[in-house]
Amino acid sequence: MTRARSRPWGPLTRLLGVRVLLDVQFWFPTWMIFLLERGFTPLQAALIDAIFNGAVVLAEVPMGAVVDRIGRKRALLISCALTTVVFLGIGVVSSFWLMALVWVLWGLLWALSSGLDSTYSWELAEEHPQAPSPSRYLGRSRLASGVAGVLSLLSAGFLLEIWAPLPYLLTAVLGLLALLLAATLPDVHGHARLASATTFTDAMQRPRVRTGILLAAIVLTVGVSIRIQFQPLGTEVGLTPSMIGVVYSIIAVTVALGGWLATRVPHRGHGMWIVGSIAVMALSYLAVALGAQHQLTWVTMLLLIPAGTAAFGVAKTLTDVWLLEAVGSRWRQTVLALASATNGLVMIGFRPFLVQIGDTQGNATAFLIWAAISGVAACGALFLVRGPGRKVLDAR
Known part of the structure; x- marks a missing residue:
């Protein structure tokens, strides 16, 4: 129809x-x-x-x-x-x-x-x-x-x-x-509630739900934690506050376009698109670190950082779709909140760490370290998508 x-x-x-x-x-x-x-x-x-x-x-x-x-x-x-x-x-x-x-x-x-x-x-x-x-x-x-x-x-x-x-x-x-x-x-009346888990425990027993929560938490951690360094990096490379505002506007556009693009991805490819998007974020942080070290100000702020945020927009939307489909309407908001809370707990440790590295070693070093951590996260996401039990995850 x-x-x-x-x-x-x-x-x-x-x-x-x-x-x-x-x-x-x-x-x-x-x-x-x-x-x-x-x-x-x-x-x-x-x-x-x-x-x-x-x-x-x-x-x-x-x-x-x-x-x-x-x-x-x-x-x-x-x-x-x-x-x-x-x-x-x-x-x-x-x-x-x-x-x-x-x-x-x-x-x-x-x-x-x-x-x-x-x-x-x-x-x-x-x-x-x-x-x-x-x-x-x-x-x-x-x-x-x-x-x-x-x-x-x-x-x-x-x-x-x-x-x-x-x-x-x-x-x-x-x-x-x-x-x-x-x-x-x-x-909305939740016409899909009949297919939903009757209790939160039932929802969490579904392998696809547990995997989706972990993937969503990884995406949020990789994509959001480092943002606390965007403004200090812009100041370090000589941008004025108004120029930094323009950079943030470009970031908003790329996240939105990434989210729109994600809804055009074939359903069976969602898992690998999430993994690939995390890898792109990691590569963008590495490129940002190198660009800052070589004083490539505009390339860094207007191309490299937006490339990573576009990938974040793709991955964030795909993980949302993953969970919205996996859990059904009865516990959708609770499950999405659980993924966000997991990321929040992780960021409590990571964000002060990144700020400290930026203050003592330079913002380029903070991005370099985060690129390495994000690369490890991409490997973890790949294991979740293509590791043991992946056939269960592909079931709908």
């Missing part, structure tokens, strides 16, 4: 609109500058960030279970409302302890939203024959997120210069608009 073209203002299009409104990143390149301008010390800013990351790691799996229990639409409405509250709070609060409390709430919001776009997009497309297919619609969702990222990253510094709280207050307003739009969306 051929799927029909989606209506211009149907629920699928409106969900993409919500994604654009929620996925703005006005805060991303400016949050440290903002806190320092508000009078916080670097140590206080670092403590606030650590509190946020701790809240995310602790809340990931519980929030995933909450989303599976209350449903996708309710979770999205709560996410929109919390976005407005959190970013309004960041924009107006000046006390350290109140700011820390707001960032704890932000961590809970982050955990609640983690994977929600994937599950809601997938299940809404399943229930609406206007969608091209769940995986193709997920690719469109990734592109919508990328558009939001590009527009907001390019304007973040400009908004901060106008008025420091402006990026955060604007995000709060967009969260309110997203809430109004999300209220018009239909809920």
